[in-house]
Amino acid sequence: MISLKQNINLSHYTTIKLGGPAKYFIECNTINDIIETLKYANGKNFRLQVLGGGSNIIFSDEGFDGIVIKINLKGITIQNNRITVAAGENWDNFVNYTVENNFTGIESLSGIPGTVGATPIQNVGAYGREVSNTIQYVKALDKTILEVIEFNNNDCKFAYRQSRFKNEDKDKYIITEVTFVLERDKEPEIKYEELKKYIDGNTNYNNLKTNTEKLRTIRKAVLNIRKKKSMITDENDSDSVSCGSFFLNPILNQEEYNKFVERFALILGNPKVSELLPIIHKTPAGYKIPAACLIENAGFHKGYEKNNVGISSKHSLALINKGGTTKALLELSKEIEKKVYDKFAVRLHPEPVIIQ
Ligand SMILES: Cc1cc2nc3c(=O)[nH]c(=O)nc-3n(C[C@H](O)[C@H](O)[C@H](O)COP(=O)(O)OP(=O)(O)OC[C@H]3O[C@@H](n4cnc5c(N)ncnc54)[C@H](O)[C@@H]3O)c2cc1C
Incomplete structure (x- = not known):
């Protein structure tokens, strides 16, 4: 018999401390608990969201209107x-x-x-x-x-x-x-x-x-x-109230990469490109461009803050919560994505899972 808790504040279960209440919440210690919960959710037609340590997930301010199932299997x-x-x-x-x-x-x-x-x-x-x-x-x-x-x-x-x-x-x-x-x-x-x-x-x-x-x-x-870099969750470090890196490093194919380098040089000058080139890694999938560098060169700086969310003062890839809301955080991420795209024609994609 599973026992669902109700109205549980999800911000207590995420490292970025954001998210409203889960209508139902359960911690599952066995595979059987998980199966029972899935059967229950299917029977009632409830939405279901799996949660681990909450370090790469962002829930909306309104919370989650189904069952959040926290995986506690041990061994x-x-x-x-x-x-x-x-x-x-x-x-x-x-x-x-x-x-x-x-x-x-x-x-x-x-x-x-x-x-x-x-x-x-x-x-x-x-x-x-x-x-x-x-x-x-x-x-x-x-x-x-x-x-x-x-x-x-x-x-x-x-x-x-x-x-x-x-x-x-x-x-x-x-x-x-x-x-x-x-x-x-x-x-x-x-x-x-x-x-x-x-x-x-x-x-x-x-x-x-x-x-x-x-x-x-x-x-x-x-x-x-x-x-x-505040890349360790530490309750005494306000720069670590994050999901770690918020954006993936974009990967460009050869043609996109050539265009990008040309555009970068045109906007910021050749010396800036040579600073950047050593940190661009060629991977089997393409050229991995450091998103942090794009963000900084699109007009944002470490420590940038707006509506009680911001960019970590130690790492420009980490968006942090300083008492704000998911809405404000997602607005900031959109603002960054737009400015980077407008300047470099490169799209940034968020790394964390965003649950609307
Ligand atoms: C300070 C900080 C630093 C970080 N540094 C790094 C880093 O260096 N490299 C890196 O790659 N990541 C990093 N991260 C991101 C994060 O820690 C990882 O992605 C981590 O693996 C997420 O684990 P979690 O249990 O917290 O997952 P959650 O955030 O709980 O969940 C993330 C996603 O996984 C799903 N999920 C979780 N558990 C299961 C399961 N058992 N079965 C199915 N789905 C599941 C969830 O549904 C959700 O979609 C960092 C995060 C923070 C806060």
Whole structure:
């Protein structure tokens, strides 16, 4: 028998602290609870919204007029170098667990808020790694047939902040567990230049003897860098009342890229383009343009504020809530998208899931 709570304030369940009341709210600790809730919602024709840690979701000020189902499935099992983690486990606690147990592979993904079950959805990534690099299987409950289905890494169709769960199968499944393949006692690889520089300048990494010490050092470095950018949820840091990066970095094909560089040079001058070029990465999908750079060059600055929402004073990609509303936040995001498009003819797309 499931027990639904009523009229629950969603702003308490999101890192950006926005959103009105959920008509119904339930925390599910077992797959059976989830199935019962789905049957109930189907029977009553209620809308249903899945919630993990609330770090990449924005609810409207009016709230949600159906059932919000918070996934609380717990448990970690290890079989050699395969670790299966239930969807409701906290991601960063899991990363810490792998570091302390000498598993290499996800240490650079330290400090990302939210649950393990949400990580495959947008293929979370940071500092040169994506979660797809280590995922072997994802298990998910099909909301229609109420059966758990297993997807291997290829089936998930991972790409930059993308997977099938965010595209063609959006809202079709509830992820119940994720299996990672990590390497035990393997020298970690530091792929990201900014992280490498930080570690070289601030630690005695090259003298460290054990692998666990190296993993701990990388984790600590990532957490320090993230903290400086307010990219760690911290109740004492008003710049961290966000969803992390609000916009995806746009990816341009060759033709779009050529036009963009030409236009950028025309508007801002060639020296500005050469400053920008080293941070444009060529990926298999195209040229990844730093959205932060477009935002700053479209007339916005870190710390910009309007109607009690704004841009973080540490990171121009993070929109923050300073006692405002979802309406004000979405207006600000539209204003940024418009100014960037008007200036550079490049469209920005929000990264968080927006529930209207
Ligand atoms: C300060 C900060 C820093 C961040 N840094 C990064 C970063 O470096 N890299 C990065 O990639 N992201 C980053 N994020 C974004 C966010 O942390 C990740 O996207 C995270 O994986 C979201 O997890 P969550 O459990 O909070 O998901 P939620 O916000 O609760 O949900 C997000 C979406 O996933 C769906 N969902 C959640 N759980 C499940 C499930 N079990 N089954 C099916 N659907 C589900 C929800 O329905 C919703 O559509 C950051 C966010 C913040 C606030």
